Amino acid sequence: MWRATFKSLLARKVRLLLTTLSVVLGVGFVAGTFVLTDTMNATFDQLFHNLTKNTDVIVQSRSAFDSAGSNNADQREPMPDSIVHTIESVNGVAKAIPQVNGFAQIVDPATGKPIGGMGPPAIGASWSGDPSEAITLRSGAAPHGPDETAIDAATARKYGIGLGDRVKILFEGPSHLFTVTGIVGFGQADNLAGATLAVFDFPTAQRVLDKVGLADAVDVQADPGISATTLRDRVAAVLPKGIEAITATDFADQQAGQIQSALGFFRTALLVFAVVALFVGGFIILNTFTIIVTQRTRELALLRAIGASRGQVTRSVLLEAATLGMVAGAIGVVAGIGIAVGLQALLGAFGIDLPSTSTQILPRTVIVSLAAGLLVTVIASVVPARRASAVAPVEALRADGAPAARSLRRRVPAGIAVTAAGVGTLAYGLVGGGALLFVGLGAAVTFVGVAILSALIVRPAATAVGWPLRALGLPGRLGRENSRRNPRRTASTSGALMVGLGLMAFVAIFGASVRSSVDHVIADTVRADLFLSSSSFEGFGPDAAQVLRTLPQIDAVSEFRVVQARIAGGNATVTGVDPSSIGRVANLEMRSGSLGALRGDAVLVQADTAAEHGWSLGDPVRIEFARTGTQTFTLAGTYERDEIVGQYVIPMSAFEANVTTQLDQAVLATAAPGTSVAEAERAARSALTDFPNVQVRNQAEFRAQQAKQVDAAMSLITALLLLAVLISLFGIVNTLGLSIHERRHEIGLLRAVGMSRAQVRRMVLAESAIVALLGALLGTAVGIFFGWAVQRSLADHGVSQFAIPGGQLALYVALAAVAGVLAGFVPAVRASRLRILDAIAYE
Amino acid sequence: MDTSTTTTDLPGPPSTAAARAEGLRKVYGSGDAAVEALRGITIAFEREQFTAIMGPSGSGKSTLLHVMAGLDTPTEGRVYVGDVDLTTLSERKLTQLRRDRLGFVFQAFNLVPTLTAAENITLPLDIAGRKDERGWFDVVVDTIGLRDRLRHRPSELSGGQQQRVAAARALVTRPEIVFADEPTGNLDSRSGAELLSFLRQAVREVGQTIVMVTHDPVAASYADRVVFLADGKIAGEMTEPTAERILDHMKTLEA
Ligand SMILES: Nc1ncnc2c1ncn2[C@@H]1O[C@H](COP(=O)(O)OP(=O)(O)OP(=O)(O)O)[C@@H](O)[C@H]1O
Numbered sequence A: 001m002w003r004a005t006f007k008s009l010l011a012r013k014v015r016l017l018l019t020t021l022s023v024v025l026g027v028g029f030v031a032g033t034f035v036l037t038d039t040m041n042a043t044f045d046q047l048f049h050n051l052t053k054n055t056d057v058i059v060q061s062r063s064a065f066d067s068a069g070s071n072n073a074d075q076r077e078p079m080p081d082s083i084v085h086t087i088e089s090v091n092g093v094a095k096a097i098p099q100v101n102g103f104a105q106i107v108d109p110a111t112g113k114p115i116g117g118m119g120p121p122a123i124g125a126s127w128s129g130d131p132s133e134a135i136t137l138r139s140g141a142a143p144h145g146p147d148e149t150a151i152d153a154a155t156a157r158k159y160g161i162g163l164g165d166r167v168k169i170l171f172e173g174p175s176h177l178f179t180v181t182g183i184v185g186f187g188q189a190d191n192l193a194g195a196t197l198a199v200f201d202f203p204t205a206q207r208v209l210d211k212v213g214l215a216d217a218v219d220v221q222a223d224p225g226i227s228a229t230t231l232r233d234r235v236a237a238v239l240p241k242g243i244e245a246i247t248a249t250d251f252a253d254q255q256a257g258q259i260q261s262a263l264g265f266f267r268t269a270l271l272v273f274a275v276v277a278l279f280v281g282g283f284i285i286l287n288t289f290t291i292i293v294t295q296r297t298r299e300l301a302l303l304r305a306i307g308a309s310r311g312q313v314t315r316s317v318l319l320e321a322a323t324l325g326m327v328a329g330a331i332g333v334v335a336g337i338g339i340a341v342g343l344q345a346l347l348g349a350f351g352i353d354l355p356s357t358s359t360q361i362l363p364r365t366v367i368v369s370l371a372a373g374l375l376v377t378v379i380a381s382v383v384p385a386r387r388a389s390a391v392a393p394v395e396a397l398r399a400d401g402a403p404a405a406r407s408l409r410r411r412v413p414a415g416i417a418v419t420a421a422g423v424g425t426l427a428y429g430l431v432g433g434g435a436l437l438f439v440g441l442g443a444a445v446t447f448v449g450v451a452i453l454s455a456l457i458v459r460p461a462a463t464a465v466g467w468p469l470r471a472l473g474l475p476g477r478l479g480r481e482n483s484r485r486n487p488r489r490t491a492s493t494s495g496a497l498m499v500g501l502g503l504m505a506f507v508a509i510f511g512a513s514v515r516s517s518v519d520h521v522i523a524d525t526v527r528a529d530l531f532l533s534s535s536s537f538e539g540f541g542p543d544a545a546q547v548l549r550t551l552p553q554i555d556a557v558s559e560f561r562v563v564q565a566r567i568a569g570g571n572a573t574v575t576g577v578d579p580s581s582i583g584r585v586a587n588l589e590m591r592s593g594s595l596g597a598l599r600g601d602a603v604l605v606q607a608d609t610a611a612e613h614g615w616s617l618g619d620p621v622r623i624e625f626a627r628t629g630t631q632t633f634t635l636a637g638t639y640e641r642d643e644i645v646g647q648y649v650i651p652m653s654a655f656e657a658n659v660t661t662q663l664d665q666a667v668l669a670t671a672a673p674g675t676s677v678a679e680a681e682r683a684a685r686s687a688l689t690d691f692p693n694v695q696v697r698n699q700a701e702f703r704a705q706q707a708k709q710v711d712a713a714m715s716l717i718t719a720l721l722l723l724a725v726l727i728s729l730f731g732i733v734n735t736l737g738l739s740i741h742e743r744r745h746e747i748g749l750l751r752a753v754g755m756s757r758a759q760v761r762r763m764v765l766a767e768s769a770i771v772a773l774l775g776a777l778l779g780t781a782v783g784i785f786f787g788w789a790v791q792r793s794l795a796d797h798g799v800s801q802f803a804i805p806g807g808q809l810a811l812y813v814a815l816a817a818v819a820g821v822l823a824g825f826v827p828a829v830r831a832s833r834l835r836i837l838d839a840i841a842y843e
Numbered sequence B: 001m002d003t004s005t006t007t008t009d010l011p012g013p014p015s016t017a018a019a020r021a022e023g024l025r026k027v028y029g030s031g032d033a034a035v036e037a038l039r040g041i042t043i044a045f046e047r048e049q050f051t052a053i054m055g056p057s058g059s060g061k062s063t064l065l066h067v068m069a070g071l072d073t074p075t076e077g078r079v080y081v082g083d084v085d086l087t088t089l090s091e092r093k094l095t096q097l098r099r100d101r102l103g104f105v106f107q108a109f110n111l112v113p114t115l116t117a118a119e120n121i122t123l124p125l126d127i128a129g130r131k132d133e134r135g136w137f138d139v140v141v142d143t144i145g146l147r148d149r150l151r152h153r154p155s156e157l158s159g160g161q162q163q164r165v166a167a168a169r170a171l172v173t174r175p176e177i178v179f180a181d182e183p184t185g186n187l188d189s190r191s192g193a194e195l196l197s198f199l200r201q202a203v204r205e206v207g208q209t210i211v212m213v214t215h216d217p218v219a220a221s222y223a224d225r226v227v228f229l230a231d232g233k234i235a236g237e238m239t240e241p242t243a244e245r246i247l248d249h250m251k252t253l254e255a
């Protein structure tokens, strides 16, 4: 059996290649994801250890918790800078260098636009110029005095900023002009993983970062012969309560750990797409093996006739699949490594400069990837293997070699059962409190169920879809008939495309629904005329709002700031608002209590969240801040609308008392009575020219901006789904190739009686277009259902509207048809080049 | 392009033959593996005649038929259909010529399984985008006696019926010549006889020209003329044949 298996594998090289490819891409995605994230983890690990390599111990205030992955990751209370003297007095301390850091965004002198901020942060820091520090001087000199700065080499290179240039730098407080006296790097790297950096001498940094008399950390170096742990213990002994000393190694591990947990999320997201790709690949394996088994019916029957048992036949098919899965897995791992290396290069091209670490290929990556390839192929070939074993020995004697056609009836109960199970699982995942895993599983099972059922409608559907192809004359008609002659095959070929397109349609619908819901939210809850937001993720300094308050054209001005905190054992976002003006710019729809009560240690909580925790008015709500630890607030009211302010709202005074970074996420304002919005907008824009990182928008622009953000996310997801679509196109190529081989006699006959090559091509392309269209239409239908189901389940969580972007879906279907035609091209050319005589030769 | 123009364009000696071959050689493969299937054949098939080609297995009958029908190219020599030299035609022209001027019946794989009997019959017309000539279609259908089966698919027809549909398809374009390679090879004697009578009728009543390869002396006896092939060469011929005389001649060839 072994020999027979391998012979049959090798006999069909092209087929094998295409089939393998459908698994290779999925496996490659898995391997690539692991390699990329492992390499990035290793890179950050190395980076943070390099940064602290000349430091032995770091002194900083204790953090209540690590708010990993959030925008304001390290919300520690700054220490009085006098702590340096305390540390210096410890026996064994060679040097103690105080540090401050914070937000500092460099403005491109050429364009006046702030640099970076969307992604890696814009960092400002103190730098003593001490050569033992992580920052190394590349050229020029260390900055001294209130008007000097040094910037990172990557930013300097990219924006053509040189020594002696004057640059404007934005802070939480007032912006300031500096002369660039130095260009700095981090060892080999030109910047810190994409962050921009501006450094100042310590007193200047304290002043511009609004930390006069304070230090965020003190880097401590040990005398020779003193170990880091010894020094740590000695230093810790003299530190006041609330301030800790940790070894530089531990510090680096903690920093790297924060990045790694963020990367873990990224990895999971990528793996979801890899699973989709593998799932689609499974469809293609199933289809290919089914066709191959059908075409080998006679050979299998012969094997059975000469005494092979059913089990042996099953095993031989499974073995063939396993071999293919292993080969595909191995190629996939190699491809994945290639993809990861390519992606890294791409990140580099986007200015995210990481120190080069060797590509991380862990045993886990290889094992998981190989297992994924093997599992998908073997599972997908179980059904064809069982079918093969069911071939009766008498089939060997059948003249036409084709097995008796099986009825589609049995598909009805099976299809309905599987679809129902899928929808049920999906529903459980969405509303029954199930996890996201159930949603994915339910969607996958639903796709399988629909694919099973779709065989039943292939005939009428192909007739309908192929109707316009009558314009092609006989080739069009024959193409349509060919797509109808084997409904199972057509169903599972188009099924693979259905998955990709279904998900794309779902994403499009979800995006449209979110956009439309956001529009409604803005209409229902926002009373402001003007919206200030930052060009970076970090927000902008509080000055902008103060400037706005001075304008006569502006009436109410209200700031919003956010911070990650812990409430009742979970992570939560807390919003700081201005109680005196928030009611004029937003409508929270108070359910109990009042906005007016929001002062001192009062907190407002979204009504449902409050109910979940069983809080009622006057109850204490404990909020744990990274900087100040647990603080007790009193519930002063509940509100309905959480779209703008989230679940927890505290007065700005409390926010300022408990949070280190005071950056406005947004400022909402209204035009003064008697002033038109346009006038107010103009006044705001001209007053804010000194704040290049602040963007002023009116309602229409704000809406458009929100829509753009949704679209950007959806486009990214759609792009990743295209891989699944690509794989399904390979499936079309593969199936058509196999079908053409099966129909070679018929094609030879058509050619003999006068069909031209062009007509043969048209015939194949017509079939391929129909298969693609069927898949696209089914996918769209399933996608609409998913979109509806998900929207319903999120109706109370901000996605109140259901919208179908008709034009976009129609475009997807049209593009799928075009892609189908392109996929049909290779088989079409091959069909048209079949040698007539080979084809009509009677074997 | 209209094929009649092609006819006048091309030089070549005028002839009354529907198709003919001159000095035909066909070698398959090369070097040691080379097989010479045809070794210099010159033959003409007269109009309105039913010719049978006979010979031992491997004597080159199918090869001759394929080369004459433009399905394969000769290694040497010329093939004419009417006055058109097939060896000078492009692939496209050759396809057109097969479509418009030739008819085919093979031993198997004669019908397109997705099309009904009627659609199979009009296949060459549909390929050409020609409106079928209703009158002639009816004549052909009535002659093969399958009017009640026209809507059936090939899988619903018996082997004999399938071959008759194939014959009807070969005739429906009123081709200059019909080539048939063992059309009765898979049929029982009764179905074979029906098909052969139909072919002979087409020759007698509408002046169709037919060339048929067969192994069966009885089948060959339906023809007006029998050409014998042996070892890639012509090995005699016979007019107004009977099954016994054919059998006798065959014995001399195989000896
Ligand atoms: N494609 C080919 N490649 C190589 N040799 C071939 C090919 N086709 C035919 N031959 C050889 O050419 C010779 C003539 O073959 P052909 O099929 O014409 O014989 P035939 O008279 O039709 O035989 P049969 O009565 O068995 O059908 C044979 O020796 C055959 O093996």
Ligand SMILES: [Mg+2]
Residues within 6 Å of the ligand: B061, B062, B063
């Ligand atoms: Mg033959």
